[in-house]
Amino acid sequence: MREHQLTIYNSLTRRKELFKPINDAMVGMYVCGPTVYGDGHLGHARPAITFDIVFRYLQHLGYKVRYVRNITDVGHLEHDADEGEDKIAKKARLEQLEPMEVVQYYLNRYHHAMEALNVLPPSIEPHASGHIIEQIKYIEKILESGYAYVSEGSVYFDVPKFNADFGYGKLSGRNIDELLATTRELDGQTEKRNPTDFALWKKAAPEHIMHWPSPWSEGFPGWHLECSTMSEKYLGEQFDIHGGGMDLKFPHHECEIAQSMAHNHAPAVKYWMHNNMITINGKKMGKSLGNFITLDEFFTGNHPLLEQAYSPMTIRFFILQAHYRGTVDFSNEALKSAETALGRLLDGYRRLQEIKPGEKGTINVDELTARAYEAMDDDLNTPILIGVLFDAVRIINQIKDGHASADADEIEALKKFFNTFMIELLGILPKESAETNDAPYKGAVDLLLQIRAEAKANKDWATSDLIRDRLAALGFNVKDTKTGVEWSL
Numbered sequence: 394m395r396e397h398q399l400t401i402y403n404s405l406t407r408r409k410e411l412f413k414p415i416n417d418a419m420v421g422m423y424v425c426g427p428t429v430y431g432d433g434h435l436g437h438a439r440p441a442i443t444f445d446i447v448f449r450y451l452q453h454l455g456y457k458v459r460y461v462r463n464i465t466d467v468g469h470l471e472h473d474a475d476e477g478e479d480k481i482a483k484k485a486r487l488e489q490l491e492p493m494e495v496v497q498y499y500l501n502r503y504h505h506a507m508e509a510l511n512v513l514p515p516s517i518e519p520h521a522s523g524h525i526i527e528q529i530k531y532i533e534k535i536l537e538s539g540y541a542y543v544s545e546g547s548v549y550f551d552v553p554k555f556n557a558d559f560g561y562g563k564l565s566g567r568n569i570d571e572l573l574a575t576t577r578e579l580d581g582q583t584e585k586r587n588p589t590d591f592a593l594w595k596k597a598a599p600e601h602i603m604h605w606p607s608p609w610s611e612g613f614p615g616w617h618l619e620c621s622t623m624s625e626k627y628l629g630e631q632f633d634i635h636g637g638g639m640d641l642k643f644p645h646h647e648c649e650i651a652q653s654m655a656h657n658h659a660p661a662v663k664y665w666m667h668n669n670m671i672t673i674n675g676k677k678m679g680k681s682l683g684n685f686i687t688l689d690e691f692f693t694g695n696h697p698l699l700e701q702a703y704s705p706m707t708i709r710f711f712i713l714q715a716h717y718r719g720t721v722d723f724s725n726e727a728l729k730s731a732e733t734a735l736g737r738l739l740d741g742y743r744r745l746q747e748i749k750p751g752e753k754g755t756i757n758v759d760e761l762t763a764r765a766y767e768a769m770d771d772d773l774n775t776p777i778l779i780g781v782l783f784d785a786v787r788i789i790n791q792i793k794d795g796h797a798s799a800d801a802d803e804i805e806a807l808k809k810f811f812n813t814f815m816i817e818l819l820g821i822l823p824k825e826s827a828e829t830n831d832a833p834y835k836g837a838v839d840l841l842l843q844i845r846a847e848a849k850a851n852k853d854w855a856t857s858d859l860i861r862d863r864l865a866a867l868g869f870n871v872k873d874t875k876t877g878v879e880w881s882l
């Protein structure tokens with residue numbers, strides 16, 4: 394194992410801490426998986442890519458990692474975890490589908506998008522619906538410890554009681570008195586002792602189609618419970634990393650902390666990690682705002698807000714250009730410049746493969762490697778790492794232009810540098826650049842442009858415009874210059 398000093402920012406202690414696993418034999422990492430079924434939308438890409446980088450780097454450092462990312466297929470409600478109808482159940486009822494058909498449909502789309510983004514699959518992907526028995530047992534233990542109560546067939550977590558013994562709100566920095574003052578009394582909440590209490594088990598209303606038998610009622614588990622239960626089942630009572638989007642800190646992760654403390658009387662998680670959110674043109678993403686863009690729509694360009702298609706690697710690169718704790722704002726301008734930058738990086742990688750070794754070497758790959766590790770060790774600072782990769786591209790260009798030279802060993806070291814940091818750790822694949830330069834592909838585009846030139850010469854503007862527009866929709870940039878036509882992808 395390489396000597397390293399990986400530090401990660403712990404959202405609970407609010408400082409960077411040296412990463413030291415609880416058990417060297419296996420690092421346990423749990424990340425809250427997709428919680429809103431929206432065809433694999435852009436919001437899913439950021440946590441997936443963030444924790445993909447953590448997963449890749451820990452493995453690179455020599456750790457065996459068990460990465461668990463759950464599938465929330467029951468109990469997650471759109472507005473309030475205790476109220477309303479389950480989203481999956483609602484869609485299933487409206488479209489007369491078996492609920493598991495709805496789950497599978499979205500899951501397939503999610504997996505497809507993740508594969509396109511080169512996100513590695515986790516070690517285990519447990520479904521909440523497949524762990525009902527474990528969740529019931531978990532509730533029974535919390536009831537025994539006195540931090541929950543049964544009310545009209547439902548089970549609620551007693552937040553004020555827990556707060557008095559352990560303190561509630563440490564992760565989100567919310568104070569219980571403040572919460573009490575701002576929590577609205579909603580319909581159907583009269584069965585709770587305190588407005589801040591949350592459901593561990595909910596008795597199902599007659600129209601609710603997803604329900605299971607339990608000692609308390611025919612019902613379903615509360616959303617927060619699945620993560621406490623499944624992380625303990627697969628990673629043990631204490632594990633290393635728990636991740637998710639910042640929006641999950643409250644109430645979801647705060648409730649998870651309370652549940653596991655009430656269950657085990659010890660904290661379950663050593664490092665809490667949260668990625669920041671994505672905005673589109675400066676606005677939060679939301680269905681009502683009309684800026685809810687799926688990953689497939691990004692890949693095809695098929696959305697009114699998108700001026701063109703953006704490849705999965707462009708999306709991945711764009712997200713990694715920001716540190717995971719910083720915000721990312723999607724706009725056509727920002728994505729286009731990411732596309733250009735990625736093109737430069739991949740061109741550099743391609744040129745590197747063509748370099749012939751010189752007599753003597755003048756470049757210093759060790760220095761680049763040291764800086765790259767330093768960036769990764771500093772709370773996975775991918776933007777700094779990308780900067781180091783561009784420094785390497787500059788060196789490649791200098792060699793190509795004859796301003797520097799590299800011997801065979803140095804060229805090998807530089808190739809290893811790119812393979813490690815660009816391909817293995819950042820997960821940026823050079824494929825797209827190769828495809829662009831693929832002769833048959835290039836030939837086909839040239840042929841289309843030749844037909845367009847002939848159409849123009851014949852004043853057949855309709856055909857000429859059709860070819861240009863269709864190529865543009867596919868992501869080709871066609872430019873008419875004085876000397877002819879230039880194109881790029």
Ligand code: ZN
Pocket residue numbers: 424425426620645
């Ligand atoms: Zn969760």
